Amino acid sequence: MDLPALAQVEVGQLGRFDLPAGIYVYVGSALGSGGVRARVTRHLRRGKRKHWHIDFILPYVRPLLLLYAFGERRLEHLWASTFAQFSEAGLPVEGFGASDCTCPSHLFFLGDSAGLQRLRSGLEAASPGDIRVQLNRLDTGQGAPGLA
Numbered sequence: 001m002d003l004p005a006l007a008q009v010e011v012g013q014l015g016r017f018d019l020p021a022g023i024y025v026y027v028g029s030a031l032g033s034g035g036v037r038a039r040v041t042r043h044l045r046r047g048k049r050k051h052w053h054i055d056f057i058l059p060y061v062r063p064l065l066l067l068y069a070f071g072e073r074r075l076e077h078l079w080a081s082t083f084a085q086f087s088e089a090g091l092p093v094e095g096f097g098a099s100d101c102t103c104p105s106h107l108f109f110l111g112d113s114a115g116l117q118r119l120r121s122g123l124e125a126a127s128p129g130d131i132r133v134q135l136n137r138l139d140t141g142q143g144a145p146g147l148a
Helices: 035-044 053-060 076-084 113-126
Strands: 007-011 015-019 022-026 065-068 107-109 134-139
Touching (some): 022 113
16 A cells, blocks of 8 residues: 555554655455455445444555465464565554454554565465465546556
8 A cells, every 4th residue: 555645644543643745555354255255345335334443444554465365374473474574564543453463463564665576576475385375456546546
């Protein structure tokens, strides 16, 4: 996600935070009904009720890419710990998206897009052998954004 300018964001119970402009990565799961498409479509919909931490920052950012994998295993915590190990990935909000786990955060700040491919490679290396990390550019042109 691209945050074009500094934003002061209120994130539910976590409080108010100043988020610097730059590229952010959010790690989540989509194991419910409808899977990845339904979860991403819901996140990208404007004017929805704020339920998850990510809903509080989405009005300020421009979605860019979706990295995902299909499988029965829950990978969000593995991926969050993988991102946390990269020097490019800072933790802008402690506990973001991680209220139900022990991860330090599920939101990471990259600054610029230079580290995205390295992070994707890191996810592939950390994921179980039968999991292939896929990439989709998000269509953010005219109309509602969604999977391209």
